[in-house]
Amino acid sequence: MSHTVGIRQVQKQKTRQALLDAALGLLEDQSLSSLGLREVTRAVGVAPTAFYRHFRSTADLGVALVEEALGSLHPMIGTTVSGSGGSEDRIVRAVDLIAGHVRAQPAHVRFIARERHGGVQPVREAIREQLDRFAEEVRDALAEQPESEGWTREDLLMLAGLYVDQMLMTASQFLETLDAPAERREQVARLATRRMRLIAIGRGHWLD
């Protein structure tokens, strides 16, 4: 059934990935709307016209980057929210997870934070779609917790959205501490933890 992955297709995917990687690198100190396709091909060492074999435009490439940055993150959501331990444990674990991901994929995180409200509409929409999916997944995970008894589905989605936004905020703050002393990073972690804790407390008394 599966197509034989010929040498040809492999090489094409390799070039495509090189374009994505180069673009991600160039986007560390500029926005997508100022990224030129020649700039990208030059960084890869390939003719400008080769770009068109893979993407219609840089906006198109941006949408592909959204998929790469967020697509593989969905499995982590459920396991984090539904993890064992009390509320406090889960919060600490979530913050650690975010810190780890920012360390592992800083360019991805920067790209998402930057382009979420950026100047390229299709990319903004792709990000919004993914984040909406995240929120729904968080809601479903929350719904299975005993603390969610009596909650409406709508209120749970509200809470989930709050968590998702909070996670992105935290990730963005970690990003700014990447080449700062470790104590600064610890400070961000503590602050994020307390924010999450306050939200969790609000959740606990929502139905009062």
Place this chain on the structure above:
Amino acid sequence: MSHTVGIRQVQKQKTRQALLDAALGLLEDQSLSSLGLREVTRAVGVAPTAFYRHFRSTADLGVALVEEALGSLHPMIGTTVSGSGGSEDRIVRAVDLIAGHVRAQPAHVRFIARERHGGVQPVREAIREQLDRFAEEVRDALAEQPESEGWTREDLLMLAGLYVDQMLMTASQFLETLDAPAERREQVARLATRRMRLIAIGRGHWLD
């Protein structure tokens, strides 16, 4: 003491403001890092070189835009947070205030949301400075409320930061409903109100 505002200086300020206005308009569907100075001068109807009489670069213009967009907003902070009425009243009033401001100054709001994590470092820093000032002002206003008794100054700043981020989120969401049916806008308002309410509840039980 005050310098006589000669015809000359008035005209200069007028051109400068025209450049700022034109840039703000152009930034509705692109990011600052892709804004060209010729683009701006063309929109104003002035020679490209005239730009240099007012700004060193488009990044410099961006910093000026931050001042214009956020500088005049500080007085509103205190009066909103310290306003009369109960917690619920203040929340509704805050959301209404945000909705009104987004309607009145959509381009300013879009610019701030976009460039907060944008590709131009000096502009990011200018926005962070202003938002940090906002957070401090909110903290000071919160500190004078009876609900804040027993809170550490640090925790109050944490809460203030949460509120500020929440306001920006809300503003950005209102922005997306600008040319949508009124019911969509009402929905965003309700959602934002409930988010704020949950945070307020968390605040109320923080010291438990």
Place this chain on the structure above:
DNA sequence: CCATGCAGTTAACAACTGTTCTCTGTAATT
């Protein structure tokens, strides 16, 4: 009233952009 300062203009520069068309080599198909 005259000399200076300076906002804005004009012209030119090298460098860059996205896009088109034509071509080449080679993997894949028949």
Place this chain on the structure above:
DNA sequence: AATTACAGAGAACAGTTGTTAACTGCATGG
């Protein structure tokens, strides 16, 4: 073995960019 498909190269295009220099006209201060 012959043919086709197609990733990438090369060259050329009209148009754009930021920046420099020398200029012009006029409000300003002496």
